[in-house]
Amino acid sequence: MHEASLPPAALAARQGPPEVLARALRASRADTLATFAVYEKALPGLQVPLRAELNPPLWELGHIGWFQEFWIARNPERARGVRADPDTPRPPPPRAEADALYNSSSVPHDSRWRLPLPTADATRDDLARQLERTLALLGQVPAGDQAGLYFFRLALLHEDMHHEAALYMARGLGIALEDARWRPAPLPEPQAPLAFGARAWRLGSPPGPGFAFDNELADHTVALAPFAIDRQAVRWAEFLPFVEAGGYQDARCWDEEGARWLAAQPTPLPRYLRRADAGWQAWRDGRWQRLDEYEAASHLTRHEAQAWCRWAGRRLPTEAEWECAALSSPEQFNWGAVWECTAPPRAPFPRQRAPAQRLLAALGRHGRPALRGPAL
Numbered sequence: 001m002h003e004a005s006l007p008p009a010a011l012a013a014r015q016g017p018p019e020v021l022a023r024a025l026r027a028s029r030a031d032t033l034a035t036f037a038v039y040e041k042a043l044p045g046l047q048v049p050l051r052a053e054l055n056p057p058l059w060e061l062g063h064i065g066w067f068q069e070f071w072i073a074r075n076p077e078r079a080r081g082v083r084a085d086p087d088t089p090r091p092p093p094p095r096a097e098a099d100a101l102y103n104s105s106s107v108p109h110d111s112r113w114r115l116p117l118p119t120a121d122a123t124r125d126d127l128a129r130q131l132e133r134t135l136a137l138l139g140q141v142p143a144g145d146q147a148g149l150y151f152f153r154l155a156l157l158h159e160d161m162h163h164e165a166a167l168y169m170a171r172g173l174g175i176a177l178e179d180a181r182w183r184p185a186p187l188p189e190p191q192a193p194l195a196f197g198a199r200a201w202r203l204g205s206p207p208g209p210g211f212a213f214d215n216e217l218a219d220h221t222v223a224l225a226p227f228a229i230d231r232q233a234v235r236w237a238e239f240l241p242f243v244e245a246g247g248y249q250d251a252r253c254w255d256e257e258g259a260r261w262l263a264a265q266p267t268p269l270p271r272y273l274r275r276a277d278a279g280w281q282a283w284r285d286g287r288w289q290r291l292d293e294y295e296a297a298s299h300l301t302r303h304e305a306q307a308w309c310r311w312a313g314r315r316l317p318t319e320a321e322w323e324c325a326a327l328s329s330p331e332q333f334n335w336g337a338v339w340e341c342t343a344p345p346r347a348p349f350p351r352q353r354a355p356a357q358r359l360l361a362a363l364g365r366h367g368r369p370a371l372r373g374p375a376l
Contacts, residue, residue: 007336013156015210017143021152022135028159029131033124035166035177036061040120042175050113054169058120059102059112064162065127066102068155069093073133081147095126146209153211171272171299176285186294187235187337193228194329200224201320204349218349222320229317229325232296232334233373234308239297240280242311243269253310258303271299296338302369305341316343319370326372339373346370 012020039046039057046058055063074091077084093099101107101115118126134155141148167182169175204219205212247253248268262268269275272283273291280291309315317325319342325333345368 013160013211014153018138018141018149018152021149021156022138025131025134025138025152025156025159028156028163029127031163032061032064032159032166033127034179035163035170036120038170038175038177039166043173046120048169048173050110051172052109053172055109055165056112056117057166057169058117058123059115060162060166061120061127062098062117062123063102063104064159065123065130066093066098067158068134069098069130070103071151071155072137073130075151078137078151079145079148081150083147084151094129150211157211157213168299171284174283174286184292184295184298185337186292187232187296187334188294190235190238191231193230194325194332195228196224196226196321196324196328198224198226199324201324203320203323215349220350224318224320224324227317227321229321229333231332233338233340234297235294236280236291236297237293238312239270239300239308240293242308245311247307247311250311253307254303255306258307261301261303270297270304298338302341302343306343316341316369318342318344319346319372322372336373339371342370342372344369 009024013024016024036057043057046056048054048056070090070093072078074093075084075088076090077088095118097116099106101117107115117123134152138149138152141152167177170177200221201224202219203222205216206219242253248262251259254262274281274283274288276288278290280293281288282291283289305316322335322340322342326335
């Protein structure tokens with residue numbers, strides 16, 4: 001995502017001076033701890049089922065602190081920013097077993113339920129001391145030293161991503177979150193699509209000040225044919241007619257991969273939705289509630305999005321088309337309500353570098369679709 005299109009808070013995370021970054025790190029940690037406290041009250045023993053989309057909340061909490069410590073306080077090359085060697089030897093962590101517990105690159109997902117994790121109180125103490133070290137080191141970085149600020153920005157955005165994971169985990173587990181910031185907002189009635197003529201488009205982030213994730217690097221130009229795109233995400237009001245018309249049973253709407261996915265689902269319906277006598281209901285906060293059909297359709301897979309497109313005579317936008325709309329018509333293209341699928345699956349950018357973080361570039365090498373939406 002080109003930074004010019006990002007909201008002020010996201011721009012501050014990627015480009016702001018140390019004092020702004022320090023406030024953001026404290027705020028992000030406050031959100032992490034507040035949501036974890038909700039998990040503590042809702043889950044006996046903090047136990048969650050072993051599922052691919054979940055992690056043990058106590059492991060998540062420890063991993064967030066470990067990651068920040070690994071890339072900042074323990075990183076001898078942090079001042080080099082993106083030029084740092086990610087494999088440079090590091091001093092041992094303050095908690096001796098931390099690397100063996102929390103390094104997501106080497107700790108298999110399913111093993112995290114069996115790890116001898118520290119208690120919640122001990123983990124919170126670890127995180128408090130770790131954040132103090134981070135902020136002390138941040139205070140030593142000059143405001144204009146973009147390389148020196150690189151890993152502090154990375155740690156902030158990493159924590160924000162894990163907090164987002166905690167929010168969707170709560171939805172899947174039926175845990176109520178009272179913070180109004182995490183509630184979906186209704187969208188207005190759709191207007192006519194935006195139309196764009198043929199053009200060349202620069203995809204990816206160019207070299208420059210501030211922060212970019214590794215899968216945004218190696219900017220390059222792509223040719224766009226004329227296209228039209230909706231001004232906002234599809235709402236339930238537009239998606240549910242597909243469901244009611246039998247779209248989940250219509251083989252013409254599903255490609256081979258999508259049909260296999262659908263056959264493995266317990267019910268041929270969107271996740272967290274059911275049809276009741278009084279209308280559609282959504283599973284939220286541990287109970288069935290009336291669905292607001294003006295909300296963006298969410299918790300849908302790429303297969304469901306593509307099936308709706310076939311039924312509606314549409315297609316998913318490409319990553320470059322989505323970016324073109326967001327940057328060329330920012331006042332008219334309403335994005336950020338929900339993650340949005342693009343197609344086709346993403347391939348690595350030409351000349352894509354493998355910088356210090358090595359976090360997201362691998363995702364682009366496995367044929368996964370690019371998602372656009374919330375501004376990290």
